[in-house]
Amino acid sequence: MITFQVEDNQGSVRIIEIPEGINLSLMEVLKASEYSIPATCGGMALCATCHIEVKKGLESLPAPKDTELDMIDTLPNATALSRLACQIHVTEEIQDALFLVKGGE
Amino acid sequence: MFKDMITTDICIIGAGPVGLFAVFEAGLLKMRCHLVDVLPRIGGQLSEIYPKKPIYDIPGFPEVLAGDLVENLRAQIEPFKPTFTLGEKVNSLTRNEDGSFILTTSDETTIQCRVVVIAGGLGCFEPRKPELENLERFEGKGVVYMVKDPESFREKNIVIAGGGDSALDWTLHLAHVAKQVTLVHRNESFRGAPDSAEKVAALARSGKINLLLNANLQSIQGNGVMNSVSCVGKDKQVTELEADFLITLFGLSPKLGPIADWGLNMDKQAIVVNTLDYSTNVEGVYAIGDINTYPGKLKLILCGFHEAALMAQSAFRFVYPKQKLSFKYTTVNGVNAF
Numbered sequence: 001m002i003t004f005q006v007e008d009n010q011g012s013v014r015i016i017e018i019p020e021g022i023n024l025s026l027m028e029v030l031k032a033s034e035y036s037i038p039a040t041c042g043g044m045a046l047c048a049t050c051h052i053e054v055k056k057g058l059e060s061l062p063a064p065k066d067t068e069l070d071m072i073d074t075l076p077n078a079t080a081l082s083r084l085a086c087q088i089h090v091t092e093e094i095q096d097a098l099f100l101v102k103g104g105e
Numbered sequence: 106m107f108k109d110m111i112t113t114d115i116c117i118i119g120a121g122p123v124g125l126f127a128v129f130e131a132g133l134l135k136m137r138c139h140l141v142d143v144l145p146r147i148g149g150q151l152s153e154i155y156p157k158k159p160i161y162d163i164p165g166f167p168e169v170l171a172g173d174l175v176e177n178l179r180a181q182i183e184p185f186k187p188t189f190t191l192g193e194k195v196n197s198l199t200r201n202e203d204g205s206f207i208l209t210t211s212d213e214t215t216i217q218c219r220v221v222v223i224a225g226g227l228g229c230f231e232p233r234k235p236e237l238e239n240l241e242r243f244e245g246k247g248v249v250y251m252v253k254d255p256e257s258f259r260e261k262n263i264v265i266a267g268g269g270d271s272a273l274d275w276t277l278h279l280a281h282v283a284k285q286v287t288l289v290h291r292n293e294s295f296r297g298a299p300d301s302a303e304k305v306a307a308l309a310r311s312g313k314i315n316l317l318l319n320a321n322l323q324s325i326q327g328n329g330v331m332n333s334v335s336c337v338g339k340d341k342q343v344t345e346l347e348a349d350f351l352i353t354l355f356g357l358s359p360k361l362g363p364i365a366d367w368g369l370n371m372d373k374q375a376i377v378v379n380t381l382d383y384s385t386n387v388e389g390v391y392a393i394g395d396i397n398t399y400p401g402k403l404k405l406i407l408c409g410f411h412e413a414a415l416m417a418q419s420a421f422r423f424v425y426p427k428q429k430l431s432f433k434y435t436t437v438n439g440v441n442a443f
Contacts, residue, residue: 041155
């Protein structure tokens with residue numbers, strides 16, 4: 001199992017467990033877990049509505065590609081910890097990470 | 106200014122692919138359509154978010170660019186002469202005693218129709234706003250989220266915030282219009298078009314514009330009308346900029362908007378419909394495409410096309426209550442324009 005934590009915009013933290021080897025992005029897992037992120041573009045790193053902050057475990061993630069950085073740069077509330085959930089794959093690399101959901105309503 | 110009321114058979118809210126195709130299906134049944142969209146052009150998210158991305162699941166097109174699909178849909182519905190109100194948001198929906206509807210937009214355009222079709226996708230695309238304490242107090246009094254008329258900034262002190270292409274493009278344009286332009290960006294460099302970024306850097310070097318990098322907006326000052334904007338740098342240094350206007354350009358994000366207040370049954374930001382004809386709980390109001398929900402719903406353009414066809418067959422009875430509908434293939438009669 002891959003275990004990580006998700007904090008919503010009210011400050012409530014949930015532990016999420018996902019079986020290994022599943023071919024999903026973090027955005028898809030967040031949507032399936034009922035977090036209110038629009039994910040308008042469906043995962044192409046073109047809308048930035050799945051904006052998250054990686055509060056713990058950022059150094060373990062693969063570096064963002066240019067398209068992701070371009071979109072993050074358009075956000076008014078981006079920080080040095082900002083990523084797009086659609087560009088993060090659910091693998092062992094996110095084990096024990098803590099994600100803050102920022103893209104929701 | 107008084108505007109004439111627009112009268113049509115069907116008013117379609119949302120000019121994305123599904124809203125556009127609904128014009129075709131309605132047109133085959135001799136029903137006229139007027140489309141309203143908050144964006145200034147047709148195509149919805151296909152035009153706004155991914156015009157250059159290929160789509161692979163449109164029947165008959167092994168691959169089609171989103172922008173090309175919009176253009177093809179425009180050509181396909183052209184014989185039915187749809188009319189458009191673009192760049193305006195539908196704010197209210199009311200019903201007359203005779204069963205017709207009146208829609209009113211953000212710019213006071215009014216539309217009278219027999220049937221309302223909501224094809225609003227994920228909602229209205231609205232500008233993303235920075236998180237500033239008193240931002241809304243200064244909306245229309247110095248704070249703007251899009252440039253409609255560049256001339257309104259002539260000889261004014263302007264602060265532009267943002268790091269994308271539109272922030273760069275408007276900085277380049279307004280540098281020759283405004284008295285002073287300051288571009289505020291949270292990073293050290295720009296990720297927008299390299300050519301635009303270099304032109305902005307050159308204008309800054311020559312003193313034509315003021316570039317404030319590694320800085321974020323912090324607060325807005327003014328007594329009724331904005332007169333300055335404060336920014337805070339990564340080094341915590343605060344800079345106060347004299348400003349008549351603050352233009353924030355942080356892209357667009359969809360919001361459901363006023364639709365939520367029209368008495369329609371909703372489930373998680375989507376309109377609940379009957380799959381018989383994609384009607385809502387309000388008679389004469391239909392919802393098609395990504396904005397609706399029903400058991401087994403798939404948010405696909407092709408599903409929205411199907412929903413548009415069934416909606417049109419059902420809507421016919423409201424537009425032509427005394428006529429009997431007979432189903433015809435386009436291969437038999439062709440597309441008979443109005």
